[in-house]
Amino acid sequence: MEDKKNIEPVLELKDLKKSFGENAVLNGFSLQLFKGENLVVMGRSGSGKSVMIKCLVGLMQPDEGIIKIKGEEISSIGHSALDVLRTNIGFLFQGSALYDSMTVRENLEFPLRRHKEKLQLDHNTEALVLEALENVGLAKAIDLMPAELSGGMQRRVALARALILKPEIILYDEPTTGLDPITSKEIIQLMRSIQKTYNTSSLIITHDVDCARVISNRMILLVDGINYAEGTYKELSSSTDPKVQAFFKN
Ligand SMILES: Nc1ncnc2c1ncn2[C@@H]1O[C@H](COP(=O)(O)OP(=O)(O)OP(=O)(O)O)[C@@H](O)[C@H]1O
Ligand SMILES: [Mg+2]
Numbered sequence: 001m002e003d004k005k006n007i008e009p010v011l012e013l014k015d016l017k018k019s020f021g022e023n024a025v026l027n028g029f030s031l032q033l034f035k036g037e038n039l040v041v042m043g044r045s046g047s048g049k050s051v052m053i054k055c056l057v058g059l060m061q062p063d064e065g066i067i068k069i070k071g072e073e074i075s076s077i078g079h080s081a082l083d084v085l086r087t088n089i090g091f092l093f094q095g096s097a098l099y100d101s102m103t104v105r106e107n108l109e110f111p112l113r114r115h116k117e118k119l120q121l122d123h124n125t126e127a128l129v130l131e132a133l134e135n136v137g138l139a140k141a142i143d144l145m146p147a148e149l150s151g152g153m154q155r156r157v158a159l160a161r162a163l164i165l166k167p168e169i170i171l172y173d174e175p176t177t178g179l180d181p182i183t184s185k186e187i188i189q190l191m192r193s194i195q196k197t198y199n200t201s202s203l204i205i206t207h208d209v210d211c212a213r214v215i216s217n218r219m220i221l222l223v224d225g226i227n228y229a230e231g232t233y234k235e236l237s238s239s240t241d242p243k244v245q246a247f248f249k250n
Pocket of ligand 1: 020023025043044045046047048049050051052094
């Protein structure tokens with residue numbers, strides 16, 4: 001990672017702190033995501049992974065700390081500039097969070113409509129929706145309702161929705177949780193092919209050690225509210241620190 005020291009990260013968190021009453025969840029968590037890399041954050045259930053990612057996309061306000069997207073500190077820029085920056089970020093929510101009362105097509109049109117003016121998308125959105133669905137192998141599901149899809153298909157549609165604006169940065173919150181091993185592998189393969197095709201930078205939150213091994217260029221372990229350990233899968237999985245080892249034991 002030495003060679004990356006002089007490169008501006010596409011995403012940066014510095015000393016992020018967030019408490020809920022007495023519950024200090026993040027106690028100074030930092031990370032840097034560099035262009036084109038797959039960075040995995042692992043942490044136990046309840047350690048604050050989703051809280052961290054929600055702070056990143058503005059769904060939650062941190063108590064303290066600095067958040068930078070493409071070098072811009074997000075507290076210091078105006079709302080409209082912030083919105084434009086955020087169109088560069090795709091977010092795959094934990095679960096899938098599709099809108100149940102909308103068809104697959106309408107779910108995918110949703111982010112397009114929201115950012116229509118900024119993106120100058122006056123041409124037909126049909127082609128974009130189809131392209132996004134083709135990327136995840138689900139063009140045939142375009143007119144179905146979420147309830148008519150399997151869990152794995154829902155996850156793929158959610159992925160298509162996260163990708164439809166061709167974001168430079170994708171945040172994945174537990175992309176494989178709740179899926180069977182084979183479907184998990186398919187999702188991981190999709191994530192890798194998307195990264196290759198679009199050279200996206202990805203921040204992947206997962207419990208899934210196999211997912212981390214296959215997809216990560218680098219990993220951060222979130223323990224006690226801080227970035228407790230960082231390194232490649234190989235480095236971390238051979239660590240002698242018991243808190244680090246605990247992640248890799250079955
Ligand atoms: N809106 C909220 N109000 C109060 N407490 C919250 C809120 N959101 C999260 N928390 C608390 O913050 C802690 C971290 O939650 P978070 O959802 O980030 O965990 P996580 O690491 O994503 O866990 P999991 O792996 O199960 O998804 C938990 O103790 C949770 O109860
Ligand atoms: Mg979570």
